[in-house]
Amino acid sequence: MDKFDCHILEILQSDCALAVNDIAEQVGLSATACWRRIQKLEEQGIVRARVALLDGAKLNVGVTVFVAIRTSRHDAKWLAQFHAAVSTIPEVVELYRMSGDTDYLMRVVVPDVAGYDRIYKRLIHMAELSDVSSSFAMEQIKYTTALPLGYVADT
The missing domain is CATH 1.10.10.10 (Winged helix-like DNA-binding domain superfamily/Winged helix DNA-binding domain)
Known part of the structure; x- marks a missing residue:
């Protein structure tokens, strides 16, 4: 490149x-x-997709919730069940498997606290979870989908 x-x-x-x-x-x-x-x-898969970025607030999903999940299960069957369950929830827009005390971190977009409560109830019914800790974003300071390109080496 x-x-x-x-x-x-x-x-x-x-x-x-x-x-x-x-x-x-x-x-x-x-x-x-x-x-x-x-x-x-x-x-080459460097450009994975070309998409439009939408305004969540104007589409009534302006509340962002970061959800830290811990589980006591770490087997392949649980993992497959959890991934399948989360993939059915459109409000979950990002999901990461983490190192450290938190096993998974997800970003959820909803209209309000009641909307998140519905997602929470779905999550706890779909998979065995030890702890679910939710934090509501108060203000978005920075948001970008642009990746830094300064690390790309000339080839």
Whole structure:
């Protein structure tokens, strides 16, 4: 990956709806060369998807809840059951397996506390959990989907 690829990625991260001609002009390549690079980045899985970012508050899911989960079960059967259960809950927008005291950390978006309570009740019925600790975000200070590109080495 070279400086052209990084510049293309930077542009796509800020607005993936730009026309290839516009991206090519900003990067300093022909439209064909730019399009080929984008195709290659997609084929390599570096560009996983092109999506629209939506405003949760305007869609009535403006409350963000971070949920720390601990379990006493760490076997493959439980893991499969838990993953399958969580994948059926659209309000769970992120889920991570963690190191340390917390086994899983999830980010949930809901309209209000009652909406989260419904998700909580679903979770505790779907899988055996030792502890569920929820924290409601009071204010979003920074949010980005853009990844830092300064760590990409030229190849």
